[in-house]
Amino acid sequence: MTEEPIIECCNVGFSYPEAETKALNNVTFSVKRGEFLSVIGHNGSGKSTLARILNGLLEVDEGEVRVLGMKVSEGKNAIEVRKHVGIVFQNPDNQMVASIVEDDVAFGPENIGVEREEIGRRIDWALAAVGMEKFRKSTPARLSGGQKQRIAVAGVLAIKPDVLVLDESTAMLDPRGRREVIEVVRRLNKEEGMTVILITHFMEEALLADRTLVMNRGEIVLEGSPESVFENGETLETYNLALPRISSIIAPLRKAGMNIENVLRPEELAAQIIENLNEKGIYSAQSSPFVPAVRECAHEWDVDVENLSYTYSKKSPFASKALSGVSLHIDDGEFFGIIGHTGSGKSTLIQHFNALLKLPQAQKHFKKPKAKKGKPAPVLPSLTIGKFDLSDKKCDFKALRANVGMVLQYPEYQLFAETVFADVAFGLKNFNPKLSEAEVEQAVKNSIEIVGLDYEDIKDKSPFDLSGGQKRRVAIAGVIVTKPHILILDEPAAGLDPKGKREIMELLHKLHGEWCNTIIIVSHDMDEVAENCTRSCIISEGKVFACDYTANLFKRADELFSLGLDVPLTAKIAMELGRKGIIVESDCTTADFAARVAGIYGGENA
Amino acid sequence: MLNDVTFGQYYPVGSFVHRLDPRFKILALIAFIVLLFVADNFYSMAACFLLLLFAIAFSRVPVTSVIRSVKAIIVIIIFTAVINLFFHTGSHLLWQYGVVKIYREGVIFTVFFVLRLFFLVMASSVLTLTTTPVALTDGIESLLKPLSYIKFPVHELALIMSIALRFIPTLIDETNRIIAAQKARGADFESGNIFKKIKAVIPVLIPLITSAFRRADELGDAMDARCYSGSKNRTKYKKLAFGWRDLVAFLSVAALIAGVVLFNIYAYRVYPPFYEYIKVY
Numbered sequence: 001m002t003e004e005p006i007i008e009c010c011n012v013g014f015s016y017p018e019a020e021t022k023a024l025n026n027v028t029f030s031v032k033r034g035e036f037l038s039v040i041g042h043n044g045s046g047k048s049t050l051a052r053i054l055n056g057l058l059e060v061d062e063g064e065v066r067v068l069g070m071k072v073s074e075g076k077n078a079i080e081v082r083k084h085v086g087i088v089f090q091n092p093d094n095q096m097v098a099s100i101v102e103d104d105v106a107f108g109p110e111n112i113g114v115e116r117e118e119i120g121r122r123i124d125w126a127l128a129a130v131g132m133e134k135f136r137k138s139t140p141a142r143l144s145g146g147q148k149q150r151i152a153v154a155g156v157l158a159i160k161p162d163v164l165v166l167d168e169s170t171a172m173l174d175p176r177g178r179r180e181v182i183e184v185v186r187r188l189n190k191e192e193g194m195t196v197i198l199i200t201h202f203m204e205e206a207l208l209a210d211r212t213l214v215m216n217r218g219e220i221v222l223e224g225s226p227e228s229v230f231e232n233g234e235t236l237e238t239y240n241l242a243l244p245r246i247s248s249i250i251a252p253l254r255k256a257g258m259n260i261e262n263v264l265r266p267e268e269l270a271a272q273i274i275e276n277l278n279e280k281g282i283y284s285a286q287s288s289p290f291v292p293a294v295r296e297c298a299h300e301w302d303v304d305v306e307n308l309s310y311t312y313s314k315k316s317p318f319a320s321k322a323l324s325g326v327s328l329h330i331d332d333g334e335f336f337g338i339i340g341h342t343g344s345g346k347s348t349l350i351q352h353f354n355a356l357l358k359l360p361q362a363q364k365h366f367k368k369p370k371a372k373k374g375k376p377a378p379v380l381p382s383l384t385i386g387k388f389d390l391s392d393k394k395c396d397f398k399a400l401r402a403n404v405g406m407v408l409q410y411p412e413y414q415l416f417a418e419t420v421f422a423d424v425a426f427g428l429k430n431f432n433p434k435l436s437e438a439e440v441e442q443a444v445k446n447s448i449e450i451v452g453l454d455y456e457d458i459k460d461k462s463p464f465d466l467s468g469g470q471k472r473r474v475a476i477a478g479v480i481v482t483k484p485h486i487l488i489l490d491e492p493a494a495g496l497d498p499k500g501k502r503e504i505m506e507l508l509h510k511l512h513g514e515w516c517n518t519i520i521i522v523s524h525d526m527d528e529v530a531e532n533c534t535r536s537c538i539i540s541e542g543k544v545f546a547c548d549y550t551a552n553l554f555k556r557a558d559e560l561f562s563l564g565l566d567v568p569l570t571a572k573i574a575m576e577l578g579r580k581g582i583i584v585e586s587d588c589t590t591a592d593f594a595a596r597v598a599g600i601y602g603g604e605n606a
Numbered sequence: 607m608l609n610d611v612t613f614g615q616y617y618p619v620g621s622f623v624h625r626l627d628p629r630f631k632i633l634a635l636i637a638f639i640v641l642l643f644v645a646d647n648f649y650s651m652a653a654c655f656l657l658l659l660f661a662i663a664f665s666r667v668p669v670t671s672v673i674r675s676v677k678a679i680i681v682i683i684i685f686t687a688v689i690n691l692f693f694h695t696g697s698h699l700l701w702q703y704g705v706v707k708i709y710r711e712g713v714i715f716t717v718f719f720v721l722r723l724f725f726l727v728m729a730s731s732v733l734t735l736t737t738t739p740v741a742l743t744d745g746i747e748s749l750l751k752p753l754s755y756i757k758f759p760v761h762e763l764a765l766i767m768s769i770a771l772r773f774i775p776t777l778i779d780e781t782n783r784i785i786a787a788q789k790a791r792g793a794d795f796e797s798g799n800i801f802k803k804i805k806a807v808i809p810v811l812i813p814l815i816t817s818a819f820r821r822a823d824e825l826g827d828a829m830d831a832r833c834y835s836g837s838k839n840r841t842k843y844k845k846l847a848f849g850w851r852d853l854v855a856f857l858s859v860a861a862l863i864a865g866v867v868l869f870n871i872y873a874y875r876v877y878p879p880f881y882e883y884i885k886v887y
Binding site: 052055057078079082083086087089090091093094095096097098099100102103106107108109110111112113114115116119120123140141152155156159351354356398401402405406408409411413414415416417426427430431464478479482 | 738739740765768769771772775776780783784786787788789790791792793794808809810812813816817820821824825827828829830831832833834835839840841842843844845
């Protein structure tokens with residue numbers, strides 16, 4: 001790393017037209033060649049604006065930005081600057097211009113007039129750098145999110161920039177995709193000496209950098225090595241940033257009298273715990289076993305799936321099997337988690353739960369399959385939810401949908417009405433056309449209030465004028481307004497910052513039991529599932545891999561890793577401790593885990 | 607419900623016809639259509655049919671999918687065929703009922719006309735079945751290239767087509783997602799009269815349009831960030847190249863042209879007594 005600054009921002013200010021507050025205020029920082037810088041901040045803190053001023057997509061109002069000594073604010077040299085500073089954006093779908101990978105990667109070099117043979121070499125190099133050589137002739141529509149985002153990185157690399165800016169490029173990806181992209185970026189930084197600016201709200205990603213900037217309300221409020229930044233625990237929380245999850249284990253351990261430094265990695269924490277225990281002379285121990293609480297329930301709204309299979313585009317050359325022989329039981333009143341990669345079939349599964357996809361028997365032109373020579377007739381799937389039999393053509397699907405609420409991924413994109421009130425009332429009026437105005441108003445009011453919004457303030461606003469978090473709440477209100485017995489949410493926290501995530505999960509717990517009996521969430525965030533769900537199932541390649549109490553599932557860490565899935569932080573630490581003879585059994589929530597470790601330290605169950 | 611993964615008709619097998627240069631395929635289709643209209647006797651038509659058969663056989667697409675394309679316009683064909691049959695005049699009256707007269711020339715013409723349309727549609731579908739929309743766009747762009755000298759925005763047009771193709775699957779996915787979401791909120795897209803159905807589309811259309819604008823915005827930023835500044839000083843990576851397959855195919859098309867021209871001129875010599883039944887007036 002040389003000392004030559006590659007980017008310099010000096011007292012930069014920027015405000016969007018018609019905005020009351022500045023998006024950036026007095027921002028000063030510089031980046032050295034070869035540095036890996038991370039920028040964190042809550043949604044709306046100005047970090048994406050920061051990315052856009054670096055290559056002249058936005059022109060600063062005050063101060064100046066220099067890239068390799070060139071002043072960016074002049075507007076004329078925008079192309080010249082963009083050759084040196086490449087940005088990868090958030091949504092992998094919205095960055096590609098061509099339907100074939102190599103054509104898309106070629107787009108940048110074509111724009112700056114690189115010669116044909118050289119473009120070919122650059123495509124080879126860029127695709128190799130992101131590990132996507134095999135997909136050169138593929139079409140983006142068939143790639144996973146992580147793969148698409150790696151193509152987007154390759155598209156920027158092909159311009160051969162000096163600085164690679166990632167503007168929340170991992171926010172919309174599942175853990176596997178996120179890992180793929182982050183690994184590519186780290187390797188580029190280490191091996192090719194690429195300067196990287198990683199804008200993110202995943203604290204775990206920010207830790208990988210040499211240096212971290214924290215932004216709040218358009219200002220840089222903290223700066224330093226990731227470790228030093230995360231020392232400022234309480235201060236970070238005032239900036240609406242969540243601490244890395246590990247700190248919520250460290251704090252109670254310290255309270256229990258253990259001597260633990262701030263660390264960021266599970267192995268380091270495990271080592272410290274062992275050290276503490278060894279000092280006390282504890283070399284092997286076992287916590288009290290984890291006993292799942294037995295719940296009483298009426299079994300009125302159980303979900304029962306038997307032998308469910310589903311194939312998209314049947315009988316076409318593009319047929320793809322999404323589910324094969326799924327059987328699953330979810331009790332009335334559970335907080336249930338469905339875990340799996342994007343494309344594992346989990347979304348297909350839940351779409352059956354409120355008949356968005358129907359069983360073959362319930363479809364119009366259903367013919368009973370006959371037994372073929374030597375083979376028995378294929379067993380038909382069955383699916384019952386409470387008293388509804390979804391394999392019956394005559395099932396009242398409308399009544400079913402009123403009782404099984406479904407919040408799909410990114411539900412804010414389904415808002416359409418002129419006012420929030422009308423949007424929330426949409427479902428209610430569809431299901432109960434005979435309700436009086438007053439009844440509708442009361443139901444909508446209750447629903448908007450339970451999701452934590454101010455009814456009087458928001459009811460006449462256009463849903464399109466709300467902030468991202470508010471939109472999502474309105475969308476959820478629009479589903480729960482019918483008071484469904486079962487509420488299903490597909491990735492309810494996707495794309496939100498840590499604070500928004502926490503708030504959504506708190507909301508779900510508030511709804512659970514009181515407003516909706518059963519809550520089923522689909523997630524690929526293992527920590528989220530561990531903290532919230534009592535029971536879960538893992539879907540892999542269209543099959544139920546396992547279905548059990550969440551805590552028991554995560555004991556099978558090795559198997560999960562082999563599926564390419566992760567385990568929650570608590571399970572990782574428990575694994576490390578287990579290797580040293582300290583067996584901690586917990587329900588995998590951070591609170592319970594910390595309490596049990598503290599218990600061992602305090603001499604219980606030793 | 608819209609189909610989920612695919613659009614267009616492309617049938618993915620790597621056959622001889624699939625690997626032909628898209629420019630050649632477009633030009634060959636145009637030549638074929640012209641020949642269909644130049645042909646004025648059944649010998650020429652049979653030659654055209656022969657080439658079409660070869661094309662289908664070497665494309666390895668199922669014959670059913672080629673025939674399905676004809677089904678789409680069968681009503682129009684029957685309708686025009688009937689009109690032709692009754693209104694084409696000639697000298698050999700075959701059948702008469704009041705003012706309705708059918709002549710032998712009319713029958714010949716109608717059969718000819720129907721074959722012409724069938725072959726035309728089948729040949730077009732061979733093109734779309736064996737050529738990806740992307741390759742078609744590239745082909746069209748390359749063929750239009752000369753027009754850029756008269757300031758016709760060929761590059762911009764090609765980019766628009768390419769982006770449109772790129773986003774069709776994305777927007778179809780999105781539409782399906784929104785339909786599912788509104789169905790889950792009790793929206794009903796199937797029952798009710800036409801006005802109710804139109805009204806039911808609004809909750810799908812508005813989110814779709816908003817999202818398309820949002821995507822366009824983000825795409826614009828991403829293109830800018832990748833140094834896009836119009837067609838000035840731009841190079842092009844993709845280059846279409848003719849290969850031996852194109853030569854073979856070109857020779858077959860050339861043979862067909864020669865065949866049709868020769869038959870048009872010398873058809874009466876093949877078997878003179880037959881001539882008046884195979885010639886179209």
